[in-house]
Amino acid sequence: MTAASAAESSAGPARPASTAETAEALRRSVARQFRRSLHIRTLDTGSCAACEQEIRLLAAPHYDLHRLGFFFTPAPRHADLLMVTGPMIRAFDIAARKTYAAMPGPKLVVATGACALGGVYSSDAFTHGGIGETLPVDVWIPGCPPSPLALLQGLLVAVDRLAEKVRELTFTQEGDHR
Amino acid sequence: MTALRQDAGLPGLLSLLGHDAVADDGPVVTVAVAATDTEAAVRRLAAAPGARLADLFASGGNPAIDGDPVVLRMVWGLDSDRRYLVTESVIEGERYPALSDIVPAAFTEECEIYEQFGIRPAGDKPLNRVALPPQVDPGFPRLGRPPAEQPADVHAAHFVGGQAFEFPFGPVRGVGVESLYYGLVTSGEELVDLYLFTWHKHRGVEWRLRGRTPREALFQVERTEGLGAVGVGWAFAAATEAAAGVEPPARAMRTRAIALELERLYNHAAATAALCQSTGLAVGQAAAEIALERLLRLNAAAFGHRYLFGVVDIGGARCGPDAAALRRELPGAYGELRRAADALLGTNSFLDRLEATGILTQEAAQRLGMVGPVARATGLRVDARADHPAAPYAEHPPAVATGQGGDVLARFRVMQAEAAESVRLIGDLLEAGAGPGCADLPEGTISRTGPPGSPDRSGLGWAESSRGEALAWVSLDEGGRIARARLRPASVRNWRGFDDACRSQNVFTDVPIIEASFWLTVAGMSR
């Protein structure tokens, strides 16, 4: 499905696709390239090490990301997706940008864990307080640390195999929660 | 906490090292030592058998207050005496006696103090950069005053000569491991030397904690070293409780200990998996990971969090273990680890990679003040649960596991022995009864009188985390908020022995094996 035809079908026959719709359709078609074969490079920008432990468990027997066509690779050159933890310590900026730049496009970035999303640490002289200012993020995975199940859901959302759920959640008790 | 004691000279210090007069002073003794007496005191302590430098740190030196002096504190573990000795010295001016010449275990801390407080030991020994990255200016947040000169990027005891060349590795390393920069010095395959840059993961935790209430601070403290949340959190909570004069209820202390032993168990399982991965034994790795996952699920079932965040609270424990779930699931989860470890100990191709690899001598471990399974594997019998038994370990003493030879295999054996002992301890603690509960902590104002910075407002706390003794020292201001918090996870002590272990006749592919056997964290070291 090309970006243009995707935009057309979502917009209706007479209205031209908006930029946002076209961009979204393009993003999804890029994500779908990685559906069944995704190589992941991890990047620690200052985490407490718990997120790393959960990420390592993705390859463990209980979770086995290989059955989903996902693989870890230490080489940024082979990687499709950068999985970033930590609040982006400023001393790490250069290393983070170089790692991202070393990945050939198309590529995705997944911010992993509360620190990377802006919780726990605020922006100050030591850290950026999140990776959003430094790297272009495609998917955000909350948690402290996010469990391997949450990480799997995040990766599947990133490659468009699962629909995002959190947009519709209200986090109120009268809404959609037990 | 004990009263501040004016030390008249060496005789007073000697009597403290001995026995008698301090009988009613409890497990921590604080002594003021005049700056001029510091060197002699350190020589005495270094020569005393059974005395171990556990930490060296500074406080004071507030740049906003003219002439605010820096106070240098040393924490000595008088392990055979079951006491900690805290010495306090007021340093006027920029120099103090060179402690690391007498006690090599103090070197990294001297470097850290120079970066943060601007004072340096006598002599011209080059100091390493420890926490602050190269590009920071004098205005960068520090605990005290900036140094007159930035530390050069020099690494002491760093040898490049003959055919050897040096190359950097990191900080972005393999998959799913923390960022860390190694400088490797090699003549090809053999590792001649190795040094670390430790500033990439410095988040300034001690700086952040100032001005917070202890409960707010605990959230950050747990996340200093997430794989040691209970150990480091306990040490910090204990230090705060000592500073505030609060004693947690016994049930809550048993709850903490159960959580600490569960933390020890999952860390040792994770180290086992990492050892298998580093030696290329995929099946063993899978078996250990199954054990690890079951243990993490056990943590979630027992305490509501896979990594036991939120169990320790200031004054006690925030939630109690689900004893039924623990009793039901622990045998199976530990059984997985035990069977994996037994099979590994019968797999020669695995053992061949571990034997005589990464040897750390007992002499080196002692000289560098190392702690934990790494130190115990060299034959050093150092374990804070046995040496400084706070509740509940006084009533439930653990059997201390030591090894011989200090190689990777010895560390692996020590970890497995400790895992078995942890399971036994958890059973005993459950029998004795564990649950949540907190002593009342005066969080608004402290009811004590006394000038700020007096020992009545400061306290030392400790816990034997899975990596070794975790220490914390906290001083509270009048409002009960933190004036200075010192965190010393075991990783701070033990990384400095890593280069020694790597240097002894090892090749590149041995480095991940040695790192797995140390099982430290960069986060705990860099804070």
Place this chain on the structure above:
Amino acid sequence: MPLWFVRGLRRGVVTTRYPARPDSSAAALPTPPAFRPQALTRELADRLCLVCPSRALTRSGDVLVFDAGACTACGRCQEAAPEAVTPSGEFELAATDRGHLVKRIPLLGEGDS
């Protein structure tokens, strides 16, 4: 090596079927809070904002802004106000836009200062 093989066969498959089937281990995990707007006065909302150690809660007029991305599921807001805050039970929280994680929860609007 045969030793490992036999043991593995005997233990059986432990791999989760997620996402094809739900995984029961998710039930024990800590999750972000769900709020009861009927119990949220301005004063309670302000207290909750102070109690959150991760800056996930702020108040903007008569709205409690909850940032599920900054939330660490530590449970302190629930402890402070169990009548207004319970666990949401949600762990599938991945978002393609950071804004999707920021929720605006209307306050009761009574007893405002």
